[in-house]
Amino acid sequence: MHLLLVPADDDAVRLARLDAHGVLLGEPWQLGREDLPAAVAGLERDEAPRWVWDTTSDLYSALLQAGTRLARCHDISLARTVLRFSTLVQDPDYARFALDVTGSAEYPVSDAVEPEQRQESLFEAPRSHRSLEEVRQEFAAQLKAVETSRAPARLRLLLAAESAAALVAAEMRFLGVPWDQAVHRELLEEALGPEPAPGRRPALMEDLVVRLRELLRAPRLNPDSPQELLKTLHRNGIEVKTTRQWELKSSDHPAIEPLLEYKKLSRLHTANGWTWLDAWIRDGRFRPDYVVGGVVTGRWSSRGGGALQIPRSVRRAARALPGWKLLVADASQVEPRILAAMSADEGMARAARGQDLYAEIADAGFGGSRSSAKIALLGAMYGSTTGESARLMPQLKKLYPRAIALVEEAARTGERGGAVSTWLGRSTPPPGPDWDAAQRTQSQEEQRRADAWARARGRFTRNFVVQGTAAEWAECWLAGIRSRLAGLPLPDGAEAASPTGPAELVFFLHDEIMIHAPEELMPRCVEAVESAAREAGTLLFGRAPVDFPLTVAVVDSYDQAK
DNA sequence: CACCCCCGCGCG
DNA sequence: AAAGCGCGCGGGGGTG
Numbered sequence: 001m002h003l004l005l006v007p008a009d010d011d012a013v014r015l016a017r018l019d020a021h022g023v024l025l026g027e028p029w030q031l032g033r034e035d036l037p038a039a040v041a042g043l044e045r046d047e048a049p050r051w052v053w054d055t056t057s058d059l060y061s062a063l064l065q066a067g068t069r070l071a072r073c074h075d076i077s078l079a080r081t082v083l084r085f086s087t088l089v090q091d092p093d094y095a096r097f098a099l100d101v102t103g104s105a106e107y108p109v110s111d112a113v114e115p116e117q118r119q120e121s122l123f124e125a126p127r128s129h130r131s132l133e134e135v136r137q138e139f140a141a142q143l144k145a146v147e148t149s150r151a152p153a154r155l156r157l158l159l160a161a162e163s164a165a166a167l168v169a170a171e172m173r174f175l176g177v178p179w180d181q182a183v184h185r186e187l188l189e190e191a192l193g194p195e196p197a198p199g200r201r202p203a204l205m206e207d208l209v210v211r212l213r214e215l216l217r218a219p220r221l222n223p224d225s226p227q228e229l230l231k232t233l234h235r236n237g238i239e240v241k242t243t244r245q246w247e248l249k250s251s252d253h254p255a256i257e258p259l260l261e262y263k264k265l266s267r268l269h270t271a272n273g274w275t276w277l278d279a280w281i282r283d284g285r286f287r288p289d290y291v292v293g294g295v296v297t298g299r300w301s302s303r304g305g306g307a308l309q310i311p312r313s314v315r316r317a318a319r320a321l322p323g324w325k326l327l328v329a330d331a332s333q334v335e336p337r338i339l340a341a342m343s344a345d346e347g348m349a350r351a352a353r354g355q356d357l358y359a360e361i362a363d364a365g366f367g368g369s370r371s372s373a374k375i376a377l378l379g380a381m382y383g384s385t386t387g388e389s390a391r392l393m394p395q396l397k398k399l400y401p402r403a404i405a406l407v408e409e410a411a412r413t414g415e416r417g418g419a420v421s422t423w424l425g426r427s428t429p430p431p432g433p434d435w436d437a438a439q440r441t442q443s444q445e446e447q448r449r450a451d452a453w454a455r456a457r458g459r460f461t462r463n464f465v466v467q468g469t470a471a472e473w474a475e476c477w478l479a480g481i482r483s484r485l486a487g488l489p490l491p492d493g494a495e496a497a498s499p500t501g502p503a504e505l506v507f508f509l510h511d512e513i514m515i516h517a518p519e520e521l522m523p524r525c526v527e528a529v530e531s532a533a534r535e536a537g538t539l540l541f542g543r544a545p546v547d548f549p550l551t552v553a554v555v556d557s558y559d560q561a562k
Numbered sequence: 563c564a565c566c567c568c569c570g571c572g573c574g
Numbered sequence: 575a576a577a578g579c580g581c582g583c584g585g586g587g588g589t590g
Binding site: 222224225226227228246249250266267270271294295296297299300301302303304305306307308309335375378379380381382383384385386387388389390459460462463464466467510 | 575576577578579580581582583584585586587
Binding site: 271309512 | 569
């Protein structure tokens, strides 16, 4: 049973029951927005439907704020992103349908807004109103596209995982990562000195600027300007081509050490300093926007606060509340394990059965050198053509012919302008309008550029199949964790404070999750995370002989994990 | 003033 | 040590 939810205007939502093919069952009806949460909660309890809507965050955020958690949904816009390019889809009508809806937009855009502009009203205003019938038709077209596709089960799983991920993302933003302002301010002061006036450099950075100006004999140097810095370095005989840290490290000039220190502090100050705290931490929680499927490979992206780049240096401030703990679980070496499973390469699958895949590969063919094995394998998945990884490739190819063939075939397809797909059927978008003309060019100079473009696209498609399938595994893992946590009992004496239950799934970073929960619930959470990982492997690959081991830490603050 | 690109660096 | 993939963000510096 499906329940379709379509915003009608500023204060109403239309609902309709649909059958398994998206056909109307009975008459649609309408509810005022203020009545919606209670009505939805009742329908969820009585009918346990799959909720169908265009964009999860448009409606679900408000439901969460009203205290309603939902078990499952179908996010039409996420499904559209997958289905419009998927090479598994054969329905000739669907691509046209998707194009009509999306117009020329290539990828989903976040509805993120600046935090101070965020409306905390119950419902965010939808960007455009489509009628219930239009939305229903698109949903029905999606169901048909899946059922008539070359692999309905895979696409069904992918769309279910994406929709579950959309629920998780909304819940994560609703809950937020617990963030201790005081600890954060402490570590800022420790590193940078007292909070400066707005627009001013912190004291310890200013001290370094004074030293740099003396050491480089440049009394007006602004080290934040790469151009200016580069000229100044050259005047002092420091012959670097860029001002990147790794290149600066090659010089032993006395100004280098304070310069690197300045860059480190500057990064902390501008990216996660006091301004960041004021902008992003409310009521002790960090609530960024997560954009499910925001990356072309299917990974999540985020908007605001640099949510997926929280540097190690500030992780101490992500802290569990008193009596609670953080569970940080990290799936080890996911991409090579995915490659082993996808390619059914027996040798690599054997290596992927242990805790440390790189060590197994090292023993199997690299004289026990784990670092060589790792460099070789990463090079194979990223398309490295130079240096040590290129030198090690022949050996890797001999050891794991099927695995290497899979990524090389993906690269060749991409170089030709073709599409490649993940295990569950997310495909690369076509290369863009200029591709064909560029590849047909006559001039030698343009031909060189076209070849470079083709090689770059080959590296992209090579990595796409692995990164994208890893993202699918991770979303299945996430969905499994979500449903298991929902079944956990409240600890004795605890009240149901949150619609998402006693354990809070608060963070997700490609192959890592964080749960914030009462300490006594942690054993149950660890079991949930581990059994969900096993289930994710089985969902994708059946009884594949590949393990997806986790590193699990139960800690008080994020920095204590790993 | 807004807008865009480049640079550099944080994360996986 | 980075390299080879995928991102977001803030500052500088140019343009309109």
